Amino acid sequence: MWGNLIVLHDDAEERETREFDGFVSWHTCMRSVYIADDRLVNKADVPEDISYYSGFKAYQLILEIVTGVHSRLFGESEILSQFRDRFRKENLADSPFSKNLHKLRDQILEQTKIVRSRFLTGQGRQTYGSIADSFLKSGEPISLFGSGKLAEAILPYLIQKHRSVTVVARNPSRLSELKNRFSIDTCLWEDYTDQSESLVIASSFFPETFTINSKSKRLIIDFRAEAELKEIPANSRYVPFKEILANITKTENHLTKLRPEILTFIEELTLEREEEQIHLLHGWEDLACLEK
Missing domain, CATH: 3.40.50.720 (NAD(P)-binding Rossmann-like Domain)
Known part of the structure; x- marks a missing residue:
């Protein structure tokens, strides 16, 4: 399903809050994330100063962000709430691929729960x-x-x-x-x-x-x-x-030691998701009838 997924990621401190045609944006205090299907956007319009991810690497990046792996406060859970709120059904009504964004949200939340329950439960203050x-x-x-x-x-x-x-x-x-x-x-x-x-x-x-x-x-x-x-x-x-x-150095140090293990586990989950979808040859399902 996510073979045609595109994610743009901007975490520069002096970044502008930009919008790009065909992309659904998600802005937090630390980063801006833009999500799209590669058949519905002109990739030539993507600026060179922003990180570009595609396919399951894009999916993996979103999963890492939502689990708190890339947060200043490692493992914090506010980012999970922010993701859930941004991708509520009513916030995606105008997207040309809203149905698939709902599926992306549900799968990311499902696997985030798996990661957090396995590695981050009982690890101290994380908000x-x-x-x-x-x-x-x-x-x-x-x-x-x-x-x-x-x-x-x-x-x-x-x-x-x-x-x-x-x-x-x-x-x-x-x-x-x-x-x-x-x-x-x-x-x-x-x-x-x-x-x-x-x-x-x-x-x-x-x-x-x-x-x-x-x-x-x-x-x-x-x-x-x-x-x-x-x-x-x-x-x-x-x-x-x-x-x-x-004040949370002790907890942070412990969680930092977990970071490589968490990233490896997230990569494994992403590969499992990719294998589940390998029979979908055309990427995002339900998009065949859409036009730019």
Whole structure:
């Protein structure tokens, strides 16, 4: 089924959020992935500055990404939720090969579950939300800056243990959506005022004026891998992303040792999938009647 699968992969730090004709895109904080059938796109239009995978190598790459093998926090599970959400049926309605993308999603999720249950069960904290929870006290007020996928993944962990959480963001419709789903307060960036609460930064955009003049004793947890606060208030405990990763070094080291074994197992699963589909000579099924 996946002999005609194409995947473009861009994980450059300064990458642009681009779109390509005929490709279904999936953007996360770390990477952009574009998926297509090679008979429905003009491969000459693919830029040279982006990694290109085809066939079952493309399938294997998606499986590696969704299992968390290529994440900064090795083995983290938020990427699995992001993949599932992006490839929900309603999000693929306009795709010319949506039926096959549903099958791709289901097969990737099926094999991701196999990989995670075999190698990653009970391996310690593997979500950014659970790490944030480990730093925070029960019952304390928190302001979460950001409303994207990372912020959404962290939220369930923040609101537990009787914590009061305010989400601060620039998009009012996104704030409304989160407020309908979670027991939180919301605030637009321009309306934010310092309440001496703990801060969790889950947005690449963060005005340092929010903290630079603060005299409050507070905890600031910063999930930005690409930036850190330049000036830290004297009374604040600042936890940059590199310290977050350092706090899980022991688990990370153990998982890193597992990495070659996991990659080998994923390759075996991919080969099994390829053997299952070897009788489908024309690649993606159900595409024969489609035209560009």
